Amino acid sequence: MASERSDLRREAGQRTRECLLRTTLQLLAARGPEGLSLREVTETAGANVAAVSYHFGSLKALRDSAVESALESYLDAQLDALAPLSADSTLAELAAAFARPMMQALAVGGAELAILRTVARVGIDPPGNWGRLTPKFEQTRTDALRVLTARLPGVAHEELVFRTRCAAGLLNWLVLAPIGAELATQPAERIEQWLVPVLTGALEGHAYPDTTTIG
Amino acid sequence: MASERSDLRREAGQRTRECLLRTTLQLLAARGPEGLSLREVTETAGANVAAVSYHFGSLKALRDSAVESALESYLDAQLDALAPLSADSTLAELAAAFARPMMQALAVGGAELAILRTVARVGIDPPGNWGRLTPKFEQTRTDALRVLTARLPGVAHEELVFRTRCAAGLLNWLVLAPIGAELATQPAERIEQWLVPVLTGALEGHAYPDTTTIG
DNA sequence: GCAGAACTGAAACAAACGCTTGATTTCTTG
DNA sequence: CAAGAAATCAAGCGTTTGTTTCAGTTCTGC
Numbered sequence: 001m002a003s004e005r006s007d008l009r010r011e012a013g014q015r016t017r018e019c020l021l022r023t024t025l026q027l028l029a030a031r032g033p034e035g036l037s038l039r040e041v042t043e044t045a046g047a048n049v050a051a052v053s054y055h056f057g058s059l060k061a062l063r064d065s066a067v068e069s070a071l072e073s074y075l076d077a078q079l080d081a082l083a084p085l086s087a088d089s090t091l092a093e094l095a096a097a098f099a100r101p102m103m104q105a106l107a108v109g110g111a112e113l114a115i116l117r118t119v120a121r122v123g124i125d126p127p128g129n130w131g132r133l134t135p136k137f138e139q140t141r142t143d144a145l146r147v148l149t150a151r152l153p154g155v156a157h158e159e160l161v162f163r164t165r166c167a168a169g170l171l172n173w174l175v176l177a178p179i180g181a182e183l184a185t186q187p188a189e190r191i192e193q194w195l196v197p198v199l200t201g202a203l204e205g206h207a208y209p210d211t212t213t214i215g
Numbered sequence: 216m217a218s219e220r221s222d223l224r225r226e227a228g229q230r231t232r233e234c235l236l237r238t239t240l241q242l243l244a245a246r247g248p249e250g251l252s253l254r255e256v257t258e259t260a261g262a263n264v265a266a267v268s269y270h271f272g273s274l275k276a277l278r279d280s281a282v283e284s285a286l287e288s289y290l291d292a293q294l295d296a297l298a299p300l301s302a303d304s305t306l307a308e309l310a311a312a313f314a315r316p317m318m319q320a321l322a323v324g325g326a327e328l329a330i331l332r333t334v335a336r337v338g339i340d341p342p343g344n345w346g347r348l349t350p351k352f353e354q355t356r357t358d359a360l361r362v363l364t365a366r367l368p369g370v371a372h373e374e375l376v377f378r379t380r381c382a383a384g385l386l387n388w389l390v391l392a393p394i395g396a397e398l399a400t401q402p403a404e405r406i407e408q409w410l411v412p413v414l415t416g417a418l419e420g421h422a423y424p425d426t427t428t429i430g
Numbered sequence: 431g432c433a434g435a436a437c438t439g440a441a442a443c444a445a446a447c448g449c450t451t452g453a454t455t456t457c458t459t460g
Numbered sequence: 461c462a463a464g465a466a467a468t469c470a471a472g473c474g475t476t477t478g479t480t481t482c483a484g485t486t487c488t489g490c
Contacts, residue, residue, distance in 0.1 A: 166385060
């Protein structure tokens with residue numbers, strides 16, 4: 001059939017495109033968002049420099065495509081983990097669900113953890129054009145806040161948002177900093193047994209003392 | 216006196232050197248560690264490109280010098296804040312002292328916060344040659360652990376180290392991420408009233424439940 | 431005053447950067 | 461089979477990068 005051969009051709013045509021995306025993600029994790037070189041990407045992917053302009057338009061567009069796809073799969077994984085939560089879930093269950101994708105990547109390591117490192121950088125870099133993903137992004141926050149408001153009725157909404165962002169930021173930091181690599185060498189249960197209490201404690205907060213001034 | 220004029224000359228000679236260091240710190244905060252350009256530094260500082268090679272040897276050496284000086288002043292400030300702590304200080308007092316330099320920078324904003332952003336990046340970037348500062352760095356951790364072990368006798372030492380690094384990482388994240396900029400717009404008391412409970416809760420931890428698996 | 435160190439200036443260096451061009455090959459379609 | 465779309469290729473574009481060179485200036489020490 002002509003259509004079948006057409007599909008094969010199309011796949012062959014898109015093969016270098018996807019290969020470029022894959023190696024871009026690898027190099028982004030290794031070199032950081034600024035250290036991405038057009039030549040290095042194409043040579044690693046076994047493609048020509050013109051392939052980037054042809055398939056994506058520019059190196060920056062290729063980078064954004066790669067980051068966006070990684071970010072979306074992470075948000076999907078986090079939403080899946082948060083979905084089973086209900087209004088009477090505990091804070092620890094919330095923390096465990098919220099951290100599940102990161103903990104899984106830490107336990108597995110390798111390419112998966114490397115990709116998540118790029119995702120975590122998104123939280124630092126100047127707010128890019130991830131506008132398409134803001135619904136999913138805000139959905140994770142909404143899911144988390146539902147449990148938080150039920151369990152911590154005395155805390156203001158803004159403060160709960162702050163704590164949620166702190167929890168997310170701490171997870172991002174763990175993937176980026178050397179401590180994450182050290183943590184990845186531990187068994188999976190150990191990772192969870194160390195990380196979940198910290199996250200739960202951060203979300204729960206601690207009574208603010210009357211005087212914190214030292215000395 | 217000849218020596219006096221010699222000093223003046225030496226100061227005049229070192230003036231461009233210090234000016235280069237200052238503008239390097241500003242540009243590092245604005246452009247990030249990779250976005251530092253030799254031309255931009257020298258033109259902003261009003262110096263010649265050769266001045267960098269002459270005074271520091273290379274652009275990378277200039278950058279390392281600038282980062283190291285900023286890192287050292289931060290560690291000194293943190294050590295000053297941790298010094299008054301005793302064995303019977305509370306976890307909240309520890310958290311407040313540990314976060315004091317960062318909170319101060321967030322409250323003041325401006326150049327001070329920008330410099331701290333460069334300091335926070337050190338925790339992400341590949342372990343550089345800050346070997347000279349490792350004593351001070353480990354001293355902050357030791358000071359924190361003294362209070363932690365006294366207040367949380369049931370928790371293993373390694374886990375307390377992990378929590379300390381989590382607290383430090385969370386502070387770094389707050390300076391780097393957009394949430395830090397938002398937090399900086401709040402009054403100083405609000406910053407402390409929001410941040411200290413989160414840090415205290417993270418350090419204190421939360422009882423790990425028997426089953427955290429969701430669904 | 432004079433030799434020499436300390437420092438600054440403008441110009442040029444090779445290398446790497448992202449991107450474009452035009453020819454060539456591969457495959458689909460009528 | 462021929463026309464044209466899709467894709468890849470080598471080569472070169474102009475710019476920017478960090479660094480070097482060397483002449484010139486400014487000050488110190490004897």
